[in-house]
Amino acid sequence: MKKIIKSGLTVFIIATIGALLLAWVYSFTNPKIEEQKFLSIKNAIEEIFPNQIGFDEMPEFKNKIIENNINIITVYKVKFENGEFGFVVRAIYSGYGGKVESLFGYQDKKSKGVYVLEHSETPGLGSLITSKDFTKQFINKNLSDPFIPKQDVQAITGATISSKTISNAIKTIGKFYLDNIYGGKK
Amino acid sequence: MKKNIFKEFTKGLAKENPILIIMLGLCSVLAVSTDVANAIGMSLGFSFVLIISELLVSIFRKIIPNEVRIPIFLVFIAVPTTIVDLVMKAYFPPLSKSMGVFIPLIVVNCIVLGRVEAFAYKKGVLETLMDSLGMAIGYSWVIILLSIIREVLGKGTFLGLRVLPKAYLPMSILTFPPGGFFLIAVFIAILNGILNRRS
Numbered sequence: 001m002k003k004i005i006k007s008g009l010t011v012f013i014i015a016t017i018g019a020l021l022l023a024w025v026y027s028f029t030n031p032k033i034e035e036q037k038f039l040s041i042k043n044a045i046e047e048i049f050p051n052q053i054g055f056d057e058m059p060e061f062k063n064k065i066i067e068n069n070i071n072i073i074t075v076y077k078v079k080f081e082n083g084e085f086g087f088v089v090r091a092i093y094s095g096y097g098g099k100v101e102s103l104f105g106y107q108d109k110k111s112k113g114v115y116v117l118e119h120s121e122t123p124g125l126g127s128l129i130t131s132k133d134f135t136k137q138f139i140n141k142n143l144s145d146p147f148i149p150k151q152d153v154q155a156i157t158g159a160t161i162s163s164k165t166i167s168n169a170i171k172t173i174g175k176f177y178l179d180n181i182y183g184g185k186k
Numbered sequence: 187m188k189k190n191i192f193k194e195f196t197k198g199l200a201k202e203n204p205i206l207i208i209m210l211g212l213c214s215v216l217a218v219s220t221d222v223a224n225a226i227g228m229s230l231g232f233s234f235v236l237i238i239s240e241l242l243v244s245i246f247r248k249i250i251p252n253e254v255r256i257p258i259f260l261v262f263i264a265v266p267t268t269i270v271d272l273v274m275k276a277y278f279p280p281l282s283k284s285m286g287v288f289i290p291l292i293v294v295n296c297i298v299l300g301r302v303e304a305f306a307y308k309k310g311v312l313e314t315l316m317d318s319l320g321m322a323i324g325y326s327w328v329i330i331l332l333s334i335i336r337e338v339l340g341k342g343t344f345l346g347l348r349v350l351p352k353a354y355l356p357m358s359i360l361t362f363p364p365g366g367f368f369l370i371a372v373f374i375a376i377l378n379g380i381l382n383r384r385s
Contacts, residue, residue, distance in 0.1 A: 003251070003253075006251060007251040007253055007254040008254075010249065010250065010251055010254065010258065011254050011257055011258055011261075014246075014258055014261050014262075015257075015261050018261045018262075018264070018265040021265055021269075022265060022268055022269070025268075025269050025272055025273070026272060029272040029273060029275070029276040030272075030276075032276035032277065033272070033275045033276045036275070036276065036279040040279065123220075123341075123358065123361050123362075124341070124356060124358045124361070
C-alpha cells in the first residue's frame with residue numbers, strides 16, 4: 001500500500017511540474033503562434049489581391065460543405081482602396097494525394113487566382129499546383145468558362161488529376177460564390 | 187575512467203549509431219530527410235529532447251520507482267518535445283510547417299525511450315551526458331548526410347536553392363520512402379564494411 005502511494009505521488013509531482021513548465025512556455029509562445037497564423041493568411045490574401053487594404057471574416061459562411069465534398073472553412077471579405085470588394089474563400093477539397101487546403105480569390109464574375117496553403121500531392125508533379133506558372137492562368141478568368149484541363153486550362157504534365165481537381169474546385173466554389181456571396185451582397 | 191567516458195561519447199558516432207546500427211525510429215528519419223532544412227531542424231529538435239530527457243532521468247534515477255518508470259520517462263520526454271514544438275511554431279513557422287507532425291512524434295521516438303531505459307536509468311550523470319551527446323551527433327550526421335543526397339539528387343536543389351542544371355532529370359524515387367530505405371541500406375552496408383575491416 002505504502003509503495004503504491006509513493007509511486008503514485010512521484011508520478012503526480014513530476015507530471016504537475018511538467019505541466020506547469022509547459023503552461024509557462026505556452027503563455028509566451030502562444031501569442032506569437034497566433035500572430036504567425038494571422039500573418040500567413042494575410043500574406044496569402046495579399047498574394048491574390050496585392051492592393052488589399054484590409055479584410056474581415058464573414059461568419060455566416062463558416063464550415064459549410066458544398067457540392068463535390070468541398071469544405072468551405074471560411075470566407076474573407078477583402079476591401080480595396082477604391083471602395084470595391086473582393087472575396088477570398090478558404091476551402092479544403094480532395095486532390096490526388098489527399099486533402100488540399102487553398103485560398104480562392106473572386107471578384108465580380110471572375111476568378112482572381114488561387115493560393116495553395118497545404119497539400120500532399122506527388123512531389124515534383126502534382127506539387128506544381130503551387131507554382132505561379134500554373135496558378136497564373138486562373139487570374140481574371142471568367143467563371144462562365146468550363147474550367148476543364150486540356151480545353152481552357154493548361155494542365156501540368158503528368159499530373160492531370162491534380163490539375164483537374166483544383167480547376168473543378170475553383171469552378172464549384174465559384175458557383176457557390178456567385179449564388180450566395182456575390183448575388184447576396186449586390 | 188577517463189577513457190571509459192570518452193568511449194561513451196564515441197560509440198554513438200559509428201559503432202552503436204542510433205540509425206545505422208540500433209536502427210530504431212526509422213519512420214521519422216525517412217519522412218524528414220527529404221530536405222536538408224528539415225533534417226537540420228529535426229536534428230536540433232531531436233538532440234535537444236534526447237539530451238534533456240536523458241539527463242533528467244539520470245539525475246532523478248534514484249527517486250524514480252521502478253514500477254512507474256515508463257510514465258515518468260514519458261513526461262521527461264514529452265515536456266522538452268512540446269517545448270521544441272511550441273518554440274518552432276512561434277519562431278520558425280515555415281520549418282515547423284514542413285516538418286508537420288514529426289516534431290510532436292519525437293515523444294514516441296524509440297531511440298529516445300530506448301536510450302533512457304537502457305542507459306540513462308542505470309548510469310551516472312556524466313556518462314549519460316556523454317552518451318546523449320554521442321547519440322545526438324550520431325543521429326544528426328546520418329540524417330543530414332542522407333538529406334543532402336536525397337535533396338540534391340532527388341530534387342536538384344540544396345537548402346531549396348537549385349544546384350544542378352534544369353536539364354538534370356531528378357531521381358524522384360529518392361524523395362519517396364522506398365528511395366530513403368535504399369539509401370539507408372547502402373549506408374549500413376558501407377558502415378558495416380568499415381567496422382568489419384577494422385576488427
